[in-house]
Amino acid sequence: MPNKKKKRKVPTSKSGAAKTARAAKTASGTKTAARGTDPKRVAAILAKLDEAYPNATCELKHDNAFQLLISTILSAQCTDVRVNQVAETLYKKYPTPEAFAHANPSELEQDIRPTGFFRNKTKSIMGASKAILENFGGEVPRTMEEMLTLPGAARKTANVVLGTAFGIASGIVVDTHVIRISNRLDLTHNEDPKKIEQDLMKVVPKEKWIKFSHQIISHGRRVCIARKPKCVECNLEMICYAKDKTI
Secondary structure, eight states: OOOOOOOOOOOOOHHHHHHHHHHHHHHTTOOOOOTTOOHHHHHHHHHHHHHHOTTOOOOSOOSSHHHHHHHHHHTTTSOHHHHHHHHHHHHHHOOSHHHHHTSOHHHHHHHHGGGSOHHHHHHHHHHHHHHHHHHSTTSOOOSHHHHTTSTTOOHHHHHHHHHHHHOOOSSOOOOHHHHHHHHHTTSOOOOSHHHHHHHHHHHSOGGGHHHHHHHHHHHHHHTSOSSSOOGGGOTTGGGOOOTTOOO
16 A cells, blocks of 8 residues: 655744734633833823822721721622711621621621622621631731631722722722723723733832722723713823723
8 A cells, every 4th residue: 555645744934823822812811912001101191090080099988997898898789879878877886896797697688788789798797807806816907818818808809908998009909990991091901800900010000009099990980981981071081092982
């Protein structure tokens, strides 16, 4: 029988290999770098945010780090306005971690019911309160690693508490506003909060992390809303790459 000819391998060009690699990364969930992250452009964005929101801060009312932790847990899928309304009476009834840890679950559920998802939030609040008492001497921990051990405290919650209550910049708060606006401003191409946070931490100076979070959230609530953003009122419009501009 005649020998079978071996198929000759066609060499892949460098550009072809690069395209293949990029396609593989995109397929695996890692997107290419955003084109709007030039340092000068990022500096311009930060300057515009400082101009529009010089005093931006967390809008959840609180007297201490523990109250801020509880309010941040309550703010999931709920407005800060509603949480603040509930908090007016909640912290009078439950003034300490001990009070929350030993609360009647059914009663606490009714106390926080207006914030939604009250059963899960009750479990998180009581669990976090017990962990603070048992593992941290009754004080809210001050590191990301320790914060993440508390029930109900993911990176968003931890960043809110560490940044607002203690002035510790461990990361950038990523909520629905930050997800939407960081994509509209082309600071990231990702939708996953963890990946977005990593993208933003690479381009925003660390000393700006805390304030940047509050400014973007304020901008998302007042101007860059989800539907029909108020682009005519936006001082970032000239350097915004959003495809859904209204002007």
